[in-house]
Amino acid sequence: MWQSVKCLVAWLVLGVSVVLGTAAAEAHPHVWIVAKSELIYAPDGTITGVRHAWTFDDMFSTYALQGIETKVKGAYSRDELAPLAQTNVESLKEYAYFTFAKGDGKKQKFTEPVDYFLEYKDSALTLHFTLPVKTPFKARQLSLEVFDPTYFIDFQFAEKEPVKLVGAAAECKMQFERPNSDGTAAAQKLGEQNFLDGGNGNFGMMFANKITVDCP
Amino acid sequence: MTLIASRVMRGLAVSAAVLAAVAVLDGAVHALLAQNPFGAPRTAEPQGGIFGWLLAKQSEFYREISQAIRAAKSDGSAVWTLLAISFAYGIFHAAGPGHGKAVISSYMVANRETARRGIVLSFASALMQSLVAVAIVGICAWLLNATAKTMCGAEKAIEIASYALIAGFGARLVWLKGGGFFRALQPARPALAMAGAQQHDHDQHDHDHRGHGHDHHHRHAYDDDGHHHGHDHGHDAQHVHDEHCGHSHGPTPAELAGPGGWRRGLSAIFTVGIRPCSGAILVLVFALAQGLFWAGVAATFVMGLGTAITVAAIALVAVSARGVAERLSAARDGGGMVIMRGLEFAAASLVLLFGLGLLFGYVAAERATCL
Numbered sequence: 001m002w003q004s005v006k007c008l009v010a011w012l013v014l015g016v017s018v019v020l021g022t023a024a025a026e027a028h029p030h031v032w033i034v035a036k037s038e039l040i041y042a043p044d045g046t047i048t049g050v051r052h053a054w055t056f057d058d059m060f061s062t063y064a065l066q067g068i069e070t071k072v073k074g075a076y077s078r079d080e081l082a083p084l085a086q087t088n089v090e091s092l093k094e095y096a097y098f099t100f101a102k103g104d105g106k107k108q109k110f111t112e113p114v115d116y117f118l119e120y121k122d123s124a125l126t127l128h129f130t131l132p133v134k135t136p137f138k139a140r141q142l143s144l145e146v147f148d149p150t151y152f153i154d155f156q157f158a159e160k161e162p163v164k165l166v167g168a169a170a171e172c173k174m175q176f177e178r179p180n181s182d183g184t185a186a187a188q189k190l191g192e193q194n195f196l197d198g199g200n201g202n203f204g205m206m207f208a209n210k211i212t213v214d215c216p
Numbered sequence: 217m218t219l220i221a222s223r224v225m226r227g228l229a230v231s232a233a234v235l236a237a238v239a240v241l242d243g244a245v246h247a248l249l250a251q252n253p254f255g256a257p258r259t260a261e262p263q264g265g266i267f268g269w270l271l272a273k274q275s276e277f278y279r280e281i282s283q284a285i286r287a288a289k290s291d292g293s294a295v296w297t298l299l300a301i302s303f304a305y306g307i308f309h310a311a312g313p314g315h316g317k318a319v320i321s322s323y324m325v326a327n328r329e330t331a332r333r334g335i336v337l338s339f340a341s342a343l344m345q346s347l348v349a350v351a352i353v354g355i356c357a358w359l360l361n362a363t364a365k366t367m368c369g370a371e372k373a374i375e376i377a378s379y380a381l382i383a384g385f386g387a388r389l390v391w392l393k394g395g396g397f398f399r400a401l402q403p404a405r406p407a408l409a410m411a412g413a414q415q416h417d418h419d420q421h422d423h424d425h426r427g428h429g430h431d432h433h434h435r436h437a438y439d440d441d442g443h444h445h446g447h448d449h450g451h452d453a454q455h456v457h458d459e460h461c462g463h464s465h466g467p468t469p470a471e472l473a474g475p476g477g478w479r480r481g482l483s484a485i486f487t488v489g490i491r492p493c494s495g496a497i498l499v500l501v502f503a504l505a506q507g508l509f510w511a512g513v514a515a516t517f518v519m520g521l522g523t524a525i526t527v528a529a530i531a532l533v534a535v536s537a538r539g540v541a542e543r544l545s546a547a548r549d550g551g552g553m554v555i556m557r558g559l560e561f562a563a564a565s566l567v568l569l570f571g572l573g574l575l576f577g578y579v580a581a582e583r584a585t586c587l
Contacts, residue, residue, distance in 0.1 A: 030278070030494050031587070059282045059498050062505045064587070067363035087365050091587050 029154035032057040035146060036158045039174075039213065041167040046136040050099055050110070050144065051166075054127045061125040064088075081118035081125075088127050089113045097131055098148050098155065100208075103139030110134060140215060147179075147208040155209055163211050172215040179209060277305035278495065281515065285503050288511050295511055302499075302515040306522020309495060316341055316488030317527050318570055319382055321534035323484050325563035326389050328538075334531035337481050337488075339524040344489025345496075346520035348374070350513050352492060353500035358509060364501075371497065371584035378491035379574040385487045386568030390561070397561035400554045494584060495519075 038051040056064065070080050092098070093112065101108040116129035146155050156178075157163065163176050280301050287294035310317070320341065324334050352370055356362040496516045503512025538559070545555035572578075 029275070030498060032279070057279075057282075059502045060587075063498050063501045064364045066357050066367065066501050066505065067361050084364070088587055 076120040145208040177210040306519035310523040310526035338528035341488035342524035349492035349496040368586035383571030389564035393564040397557040400557035
């Protein structure tokens with residue numbers, strides 16, 4: 001009897017983990033962000049922070065602007081948007097700002113954003129903010145990934161100047177990897193390839209925007 | 217004893233296999249229909265070719281909704297495009313989290329529901345989801361002109377309430393089904409006659425209990441309104457309740473037919489339907505800002521219709537899986553009841569664990585649009 005209860009529990013755990021595993025796989029984007037990022041270096045070569053400019057899609061921009069009173073209809077000044085910017089950066093904390101940095105393989109933390117503000121242009125909101133590194137560090141290889149692990153938000157870097165190094169030494173080399181061109185075409189190829197390979201591809205890395213900087 | 221033990225084990229194995237099959241199928245459907253083109257960070261589902269194309273299409277649908285709403289502002293006929301896109305999006309989108317497939321499917325298995333009821337439950341809960349989305353945006357944004365922050369607060373509160381409801385709903389099912397399962401385990405003697413006698417005793421007990429409940433309700437109804445109608449109503453409600461509780465003993469053909477009674481499914485509809493989909497809320501706010509709130513409302517309901525079709529299809533799979541298990545277990549005399557009770561108990565537990573997982577953050581669900 002006890003044995004069978006234990007067996008039942010074991011099967012339940014298995015069933016639940018299957019359901020939960022797929023639940024994680026189910027997420028799909030509702031918010032699209034076109035990002036531009038700058039990596040900020042101090043004169044001595046330490047990395048001090050990341051400056052982001054994230055432009056939201058028109059649907060989310062409209063949603064975010066709901067209920068905000070303005071002097072001129074349809075025009076939002078930086079001051080009028082200040083409370084919303086505040087809300088944005090506060091909510092982003094929960095998701096670690098979707099920014100994951102590693103210096104020579106070691107995870108780096110960020111402190112709360114500074115210099116944040118919102119801009120409204122061409123019916124889209126752009127959130128600007130700077131993430132200071134908790135303890136500025138030097139690294140031969142810096143890797144920075146920008147993505148939402150739950151894929152509620154789709155991050156795409158801008159076509160023009162997606163990533164800039166600010167104040168980095170001239171010999172530092174930057175590499176930028178996109179998840180794929182439009183988020184689907186490569187996935188299709190990837191899917192087929194993965195199917196043929198027996199499905200052991202590393203998908204997690206595939207939808208991150210990966211920036212690597214090598215400074216010899 | 218070993219005979220019984222092996223029978224129990226066999227029963228559990230079959231139940232678990234059916235549940236796992238439902239779960240895997242559910243998962244496979246998600247993996248195929250979900251828009252996420254990369255699968256989960258950790259689970260690698262093979263997807264490509266035609267499925268890759270489907271995923272790409274789904275992503276387009278959602279983005280086309282905002283364009284269609286903009287177009288409808290100047291060209292009325294674009295509303296039809298909007299509705300068509302919303303419908304298609306709803307069908308695909310229901311593969312995502314937050315649409316109660318897991319809850320409805322498990323409920324169908326646990327509570328011996330018929331296919332027809334599964335379809336009704338799916339459609340009713342999708343309708344309620346649409347209504348809640350329209351109510352949130354209608355009240356918060358349209359009437360009160362609240363900010364996104366306030367609206368997101370409302371969404372979050374509803375989200376937590378819905379998780380608690382799922383857990384509570386699961387707990388109630390576990391309570392009801394657990395009794396049946398452990399009683400089914402107990403008639404350890406192979407003699408079926410003995411088991412029957414025991415069940416009879418149990419029925420008697422239930423009957424006594426019912427009598428009590430009826431008395432109570434009867435009095436209560438009179439206290440409330442002292443009205444003949446009140447009495448009738450109270451009696452009816454009690455009767456429906458009886459049918460439900462009656463499930464803890466062995467099945468009779470009448471019970472397997474699954475008599476109607478909206479009240480029985482109402483808790484399931486409420487549990488699943490209270491949580492609106494973030495996509496619908498975004499669409500509604502966007503439509504409102506474009507001065508086309510009605511178009512957003514229409515799109516939301518059509519989206520709900522699409523969602524209902526997918527959820528109903530998954531619920532039907534769960535019902536057929538249960539039917540197969542029933543036929544398989546019926547072939548084994550004696551152990552059959554243990555198998556089915558075990559299956560129901562396991563499905564009930566799944567709802568409870570799912571609710572608790574959501575509540576305590578172990579299960580990722582579609583999150584509210586709070587940024």
